Amino acid sequence: MAAKMYYDRDVDTAPIENKLIAIIGYGSQAHAHAQNLRDSGFNVVVGLRDGSSSKAKAEQAGLRVATIEDATKEADVVMLLIPDENQPKTYTESIAPYLSDGKALAFGHGFNVHFGRIVPPAGVDVFLVAPKGPGHMLRRVYADGAGMPGIFAVGQDATGKARDIALAYARGIGCTRAGVLETTFKEETETDLFGEQSVLCGGVTHLIQAGFETLVEAGYQPEIAYFETLHEVKLIVDLIYEKGFEGMRHSISNTAEFGDYVTGPRIITDDTKATMKTVLSDIQTGKFAERFIEDAENGFPYMNEQRTKMRDHKLETVGKELRDMMPFISKKELEV
Numbered sequence: 001m002a003a004k005m006y007y008d009r010d011v012d013t014a015p016i017e018n019k020l021i022a023i024i025g026y027g028s029q030a031h032a033h034a035q036n037l038r039d040s041g042f043n044v045v046v047g048l049r050d051g052s053s054s055k056a057k058a059e060q061a062g063l064r065v066a067t068i069e070d071a072t073k074e075a076d077v078v079m080l081l082i083p084d085e086n087q088p089k090t091y092t093e094s095i096a097p098y099l100s101d102g103k104a105l106a107f108g109h110g111f112n113v114h115f116g117r118i119v120p121p122a123g124v125d126v127f128l129v130a131p132k133g134p135g136h137m138l139r140r141v142y143a144d145g146a147g148m149p150g151i152f153a154v155g156q157d158a159t160g161k162a163r164d165i166a167l168a169y170a171r172g173i174g175c176t177r178a179g180v181l182e183t184t185f186k187e188e189t190e191t192d193l194f195g196e197q198s199v200l201c202g203g204v205t206h207l208i209q210a211g212f213e214t215l216v217e218a219g220y221q222p223e224i225a226y227f228e229t230l231h232e233v234k235l236i237v238d239l240i241y242e243k244g245f246e247g248m249r250h251s252i253s254n255t256a257e258f259g260d261y262v263t264g265p266r267i268i269t270d271d272t273k274a275t276m277k278t279v280l281s282d283i284q285t286g287k288f289a290e291r292f293i294e295d296a297e298n299g300f301p302y303m304n305e306q307r308t309k310m311r312d313h314k315l316e317t318v319g320k321e322l323r324d325m326m327p328f329i330s331k332k333e334l335e336v
């Protein structure tokens with residue numbers, strides 16, 4: 001049976017009208033949630049730590065800023081949107097003491113609740129609304145009058161209203177313009193981690209990098225390799241996004257389409273899929289979460305090494321030069 005989809009017309013915003021929503025953090029997701037909710041007509045306060053460099057940016061955007069403690073005290077709904085690895089400490093020190101019964105604690109990703117790193121008290125509602133895309137794009141599509149699909153889940157329904165609040169929230173950030181469906185903390189966490197690691201972020205970047213390096217190592221010009229294996233990805237993906245595989249294949253040459261069928265399975269093999277299953281299993285057992293938290297607790301030695309290595313890679317240096325000559329690409333600086 002097809003999943004029940006929720007659109008604007010299916011969702012009553014009353015559960016969050018005349019309520020105060022605290023958005024904790026002002027990063028990629030948080031700035032988009034805060035601005036979209038405000039523009040949808042809801043009351044928002046942004047909760048930031050002392051000395052936060054984001055305070056000025058949030059105020060410039062016309063948002064009221066308070067400390068995390070005060071925002072939690074004041075608000076009816078507290079949406080925690082700081083990095084997953086930092087959430088438990090901030091939750092314990094600055095949120096939990098002020099999270100009285102009847103309030104709602106919300107997340108943009110189920111990581112900490114699912115892996116038992118945050119255990120909210122029984123008297124509060126717990127839900128997640130996870131937009132299926134990066135925060136900067138969540139804001140951009142909303143401002144353009146469109147929306148980003150999202151999924152929601154209720155982890156704990158103390159007031160009997162958690163589900164209605166979650167749906168109203170999803171509408172407030174613009175997700176019901178595109179389609180929202182119900183999930184669980186477990187399903188959201190596992191599918192989100194799998195998607196970003198195997199396909200969206202890890203899969204795509206490593207596919208591009210391997211293609212780029214293969215051409216450059218064979219003596220082709222890096223600029224051509226960049227256009228061929230990175231720049232054009234967006235153009236092809238835009239067609240897939242708009243019209244599916246068949247629509248994209250309609251647009252490309254028969255030569256390209258034939259090569260797609262013949263070579264695609266040589267690149268993404270049965271072994272690749274078997275590895276994806278192992279990756280999924282590492283996510284399900286918590287092995288990936290453990291590795292991530294361990295690196296975070298040690299100051300991210302592994303992550304920082306990867307960042308440094310890639311910074312000087314030809315793909316990045318040549319890419320920067322080429323993008324600088326195409327000012328229409330990065331139309332706007334990212335706001336946060």
Ligand SMILES: NC(=O)C1=CN([C@@H]2O[C@H](COP(=O)(O)OP(=O)(O)OC[C@H]3O[C@@H](n4cnc5c(N)ncnc54)[C@H](OP(=O)(O)O)[C@@H]3O)[C@@H](O)[C@H]2O)C=CC1
Pocket residue numbers: 025026027028029030048049051052053054055080081082083084086090108109130131133134135136
């Ligand atoms: N990035 C994305 O697009 C997506 C993220 N999510 C989820 O949303 C949540 C937020 O992720 P994301 O937007 O990437 O986060 P960001 O890395 O962009 O968050 C940065 C914000 O968090 C604040 N912050 C960082 N550490 C602390 C701390 N120790 N105490 C208080 N505030 C802190 C920063 O404060 P300051 O300004 O003071 O430095 C800043 O405002 C996560 O659960 C993530 O999984 C879900 C879907 C997509």
Ligand SMILES: CC(=O)[C@](C)(O)C(=O)O
Pocket residue numbers: 131132133134135192196200201
């Ligand atoms: C942007 C998004 O959906 C991700 C990839 O899940 C994330 O940033 O965690």
Ligand SMILES: [Mg+2]
Pocket residue numbers: 131132133192196
């Ligand atoms: Mg995601």
Ligand SMILES: [Mg+2]
Pocket residue numbers: 109192193196
């Ligand atoms: Mg994610």
